[in-house]
Amino acid sequence: MGNAAFADGSGLAGSISELRRCGWAIVQLSQQGLPIRAAFGALPGPLQTVCRAEVYAVLFALQHADLAGQGVLLLVHNEAIVGGLRRLRSAAAASEPGEASDLWRQIAQIATPSLHK
Numbered sequence: 001m002g003n004a005a006f007a008d009g010s011g012l013a014g015s016i017s018e019l020r021r022c023g024w025a026i027v028q029l030s031q032q033g034l035p036i037r038a039a040f041g042a043l044p045g046p047l048q049t050v051c052r053a054e055v056y057a058v059l060f061a062l063q064h065a066d067l068a069g070q071g072v073l074l075l076v077h078n079e080a081i082v083g084g085l086r087r088l089r090s091a092a093a094a095s096e097p098g099e100a101s102d103l104w105r106q107i108a109q110i111a112t113p114s115l116h117k
Contacts, residue, residue, distance in 0.1 A: 004028065004073040007061050009043070009053025020048045024057035039064070047099055054078050055100040055107070058085070062110045085111075 006029070011022035025040035039060060043053045058081060061074050076082060088108055098104075 004075060005037075005061055005065075006075045007054065007057035008077070009050050009055075009057055011048065011050040011053060014050070017048070022048045022050055022053035024053045024060065026057055026061045049099055051078070051080060052100045052103065054081050055084070055103045059103050059107050059110075062107060 005026050007024070007026045009022060009024045011020055013019040013021065022043040023041060024043060026038065027035050028037040030036045043056055054076065058074060058076065065074075076085075084104060085107075088104075088111060
């Protein structure tokens with residue numbers, strides 16, 4: 001994904017962890033505000049939380065971004081995700097325990113060189 005992309009996650013049956021199912025999505029808009037590319041899917045794995053789905057959306061976007069070329073402007077509304085991305089500059093987010101620490105480690109491997117530019 002190039003230029004600006006929006007990432008988000010959502011879930012159903014939030015209060016019942018055994019039934020909860022989450023998904024993620026990314027959409028890239030044209031200059032005119034029309035969707036030009038999108039990706040979405042079910043959150044893989046047994047641990048299903050909305051926060052984890054949002055982190056997975058960021059990971060997917062970075063895995064498919066042109067970081068060596070023009071880069072990516074990734075827009076997310078979740079303050080915890082924004083804070084985690086900011087902490088990657090000091091490698092703190094990748095080492096924090098939590099429900100999405102495995103995803104944060106993968107994000108750190110992809111994004112950290114680009115965050116230091």
